[in-house]
Amino acid sequence: MSYVLRRAGARLIDYVLWGMLTVTVLGDKTGDIQSPSMAFYISFWIFVFVEAFLISSFSTTAGKRLLGIYVFDQNENKLSFGRSLKRSFLVFGAGMGFFLPYVSLVLPVCVMLLFIKRRFILWDKAIGDVVEYVKPTVANKVLLAGFIVFLITGYSITLRIAFLHRELDFTAVKESVSVPYWKEIHPQLVELLSEETVLTPQAAEQAVEKLSEFQQTLQRISEELAPMKDNLQKQLDKMTIQELKDYRQNQLDTVFGELDSFLFSKKMRIGLFENALEPFKSAEKNKYTLVDGQPVFEDEEMRRQYDNYMTQLQTFLTLSMPGSN
Structure with a gap:
């Protein structure tokens, strides 16, 4: 043997x-x-x-x-x-x-x-x-x-x-942002926001409360990114080849910069809807008559707010179409 x-x-x-x-x-x-x-x-x-x-x-x-x-x-x-x-x-x-x-x-x-x-x-x-x-x-x-x-x-x-020196794995990081938004928040936004949302104070108030919950979820996701970035940074700091280290650092900064920008834009979008819906929570101001199936508000400022809301809604729904993001 x-x-x-x-x-x-x-x-x-x-x-x-x-x-x-x-x-x-x-x-x-x-x-x-x-x-x-x-x-x-x-x-x-x-x-x-x-x-x-x-x-x-x-x-x-x-x-x-x-x-x-x-x-x-x-x-x-x-x-x-x-x-x-x-x-x-x-x-x-x-x-x-x-x-x-x-x-x-x-x-x-x-x-x-x-x-x-x-x-x-x-x-x-x-x-x-x-x-x-x-x-x-x-x-x-x-x-x-x-x-x-x-x-x-x-x-x-x-x-x-x-x-x-292995590749930094950004999969889990990206999924921690994309999955909650595209699989949970976004479908609910599409369902929640419509013309009917502003036609009663109750509907407007419920929508604002729901939007506030979405903001809290996005804020939580944003806070959870920090320890993920720290863990990846620790891996990167152990690399011994400076050229490779610089390349990976650029990757790290780019990915987290894109995720921060993504979350910021989504929070801004939801914030705009919160502000646009706020006036319609008032029972005194939320009064209108239907003309050719379209609501015409008695208050001129409310008419302007309605036009603003519908413009935002149309933009949001257009961007929500497949291939728009």
Whole structure:
């Protein structure tokens, strides 16, 4: 079993070193730790040829050398490049599943079980190669220990950087504003505000009370944004790359600026309706006669207030139509 684990360890080291080299060369084109790019995936197909060259030239790779593993033919000669390429392709396909989702998790286990049961590894039998193990030197052991420490430390640093530099998630923040308004307040506003709202003092008073409740809801939403912004700001402050930090800060300020403007405009709109409806709460002033189905108020000021209210209502209903916001 240690024989197989040693070979698996050598392959892991090779893949880690190749992955580090790929990231160094391609930079951002490799994607991130959560979603590697196609370029990063293709690089491991290229490694099939690199590995074949190394084995045909030196009978080993960096990972194999660290663990004292060498590959020869049955006469203890170096493999030709063709045989070495065939071997590397079989390892990548039959052993690693071409790094395809799920397949790459199942096949290594199958290879392990096959070795336990039959005492051979598929590509060794297919190529007819001989894998020899040489006890690592002290220098190799030191290098291997250093590599393991580097791997553990580097992985933890990579995870931390990925955590600190990930995209700031504004979804919850935006939904905390959009959902209450568009799903709750706005439909009620459309239903509440109409010409009939001003035709009786009771209807006007009930509408003003309801509008006041909407104002309180919007104010509560506005106050709840502050701790959300603080939490995102704390994430941003932990970022170490200044250029990225400045970019995220601009995102943060823009999103919260837009949300503040949105809430302010909605509160202003509701406030205008509150002011427009206030005069119609008076039973003394709210007197009219219907002319051609339209109310004509006795008081001239009330006629002006009615025209003002209807203008606001028409504007509001127009902006409420699909595609207007």
